[in-house]
Amino acid sequence: MFYAKEKITSTVDITVELHDDNVFCTCPGCGCEVEIDLAELFSDGESDLHGTAVYCPDCSKEKLGVGL
Numbered sequence: 497m498f499y500a501k502e503k504i505t506s507t508v509d510i511t512v513e514l515h516d517d518n519v520f521c522t523c524p525g526c527g528c529e530v531e532i533d534l535a536e537l538f539s540d541g542e543s544d545l546h547g548t549a550v551y552c553p554d555c556s557k558e559k560l561g562v563g564l
């Protein structure tokens with residue numbers, strides 16, 4: 497089981513189990529919330545949670561349209 501842990505006060509912290517439907521990131525394009533499929537993210541074998549950005553479907557479309 498993977499989980500996220502965050503300290504709220506010096507004596508209280510929370511843990512949240514990570515599942516494939518409760519992991520999100522902020523789209524670097526528009527700032528909206530994007531649901532992340534960790535299995536898909538890790539499938540490229542070089543995932544780096546700090547260095548990885550995931551665009552929302554709208555921004556992805558825009559990126560692909562401009563980039564290709």
Ligand SMILES: [Zn+2]
Nearest residue numbers: 523526552555
């Ligand atoms: Zn976006």
